[in-house]
Amino acid sequence: MVASREQIARAAIRRLNADPAASMAEIAESAGVSRATLHRNFASREALMAHLGRMSTESWTQVLDDAGLAEAVADGSPEALRAAIDRLCHHNIRDVEEFGFVLTEHVVFEQDDELAQVVERCQTREQEFYAAAQKAGVLRADLPPVWIGHMSYGLLVGLREALRRGDVAVRDAERLLRESFLRGCGAS
Amino acid sequence: MVASREQIARAAIRRLNADPAASMAEIAESAGVSRATLHRNFASREALMAHLGRMSTESWTQVLDDAGLAEAVADGSPEALRAAIDRLCHHNIRDVEEFGFVLTEHVVFEQDDELAQVVERCQTREQEFYAAAQKAGVLRADLPPVWIGHMSYGLLVGLREALRRGDVAVRDAERLLRESFLRGCGAS
DNA sequence: ATCGTTTGAGACAAGCTTGTTTCATTCGAG
DNA sequence: CTCGAATGAAACAAGCTTGTCTCAAACGAT
CATH class of the missing domain: 1.10.10 (Arc Repressor Mutant, subunit A)
Structure with a gap:
């Protein structure tokens, strides 16, 4: 073997x-x-964790790349930004399925400065995208981009828990995430 | 002392x-x-954790009581249910500030069967409330109540993280939670 | 078949955490 | 003030985890 x-x-x-x-x-x-x-x-265990953390952040970076955030921001049209949000939800789900435990294991990142920097860069990329989406009228402007980032993170944690407990089917995950993120639970 | x-x-x-x-x-x-x-x-440590878990679940039960979920369901009017959601957000925030770490420490509950039952009862109460709110047209009906529960949990995790990192001020927390929960981030 | 590499099993030391016990000290009610 | 209860400091055993090392066995390419 x-x-x-x-x-x-x-x-x-x-x-x-x-x-x-x-x-x-x-x-x-x-x-x-x-x-x-x-x-x-x-x-060492620390070395293993650092490697997993690196895999996780690389995957996150890949998600942001695959979702085409930069291109959507460059484009600037509401349609392009909306499509990028959909792709972001789509790719985030596979990331959560794979690296779920990292979501709540902050220790992994707090140990390693280099890793923490990558995390921060990903957060910044996301927030800049959210800000652009706000400017284009795709996302509401009365929520700080930094909160939108934390909210997105929270939804992923909730989704992971729902999947882990079998309360939500994988095939429904993307729709629930997208709908909850964009429109919330309130009846329109 | x-x-x-x-x-x-x-x-x-x-x-x-x-x-x-x-x-x-x-x-x-x-x-x-x-x-x-x-x-x-x-x-023992286990005894301490069990006690903290009990405090946490009691606090959660108290939140559901204080929010008047049962009364709102009995009333059934959209206004009453909407007001209960607001109160739920309000009380959840003080709960998160106090018992934040429990959110991601599932181990606390998995150890103790009695505690796990109380947790499940709280979740059921919440979900029944959400279902009633859906029936009254206060919450959208195309999301399963169980997901709304997980979503609410996720938002609290995200909010805790945002507060912990100082990215969100306590005085803004309630509004962000309520708005995100009810309307999401999408521009109307 | 052979030789160098990789692996598994086990022993080992070191460190940390938990839980217990002892004993001298401090506190507080009467 | 006095005495019983509560506390802190320290030592201790036991258990678990981590990391290292050794050695025999299995593997794989030639």
Whole structure:
């Protein structure tokens, strides 16, 4: 069995998604390798967490790229911005399914300055996009972009919990996220 | 110094809000008592957590009572239900400020069956209220009540994070929560 | 088949956390 | 003031986790 570094990392993510407090021994077991091999690939738990954090932030960056935020902002038309929001919801869902546990594990980022910077850059990108969407009249202007970012984060946490408990089907997730984000629960 | 059980519990909450992984020694220090006294009041960490969990669920129950959900459902008028939603947002905010760390510490509840039942009862109460609000046309009917519950939870997590990082002022919290919950971020 | 590499199992030390106990000190009610 | 109760400091054992190391076995390319 050739257990590559990345395979181990993916197994670690799966395990930590189910049990955020899993020990290195438990992670190794989930990955189907011995504790020794796990440590040969990741010198310490901190190193493993840093790697997972990096994977997570890279995935987030990828989400923002895939959603075409920059292009939508450059375009500036309401249609382009609206479409970007839809894509953002779409890609965020796969991100949540994959890296869910990172959402509430702030410790991962607080340890590593470099990682914290990437996170902040992603947040800034998002907020600038939200601000552009406000300017174009796609998002309401009476909510601070920074709050819209936190709200979006919160909705993802709630969605993850709903999926984890089986209260929401994956196929409904995108619609619920988009509708809740854009229109809320109030009857129009 | 008379350090009552409840004073210690409150100090523990404050500490755990700032550092969810705090050890018993750190909690004792934050409470201004020795480790021995902490253990005299709470035989084990599990017992302390169970007590904090109980406080949290009692507070949640109190929030639902104070918001007058049952009365609003009995009344049934859109105005009464709308007012109850406002009160729910209002009381939820003080709950989040106080018991924030519990939001993402599911472990607290998964340990204790009795606690898990109380949580479920609170969730059911909320969802029944949401269903009534949908029936009265106050909340849109195309979102499952169970999702509205998770969404509300998610918004509270996001709000807590926003408050914790100083991105949102306490005085704005209620309005942001209410507006986001009811109308979302999309421009009408 | 062979040789170098990778792996697993296990032992090991170190550190931290938890929970208990002891004992001297302090507090507070009477 | 006095005495019982509560407290703090310290030591202690036990358990878990982390990280290292060794060695034999399995693997894989040649």
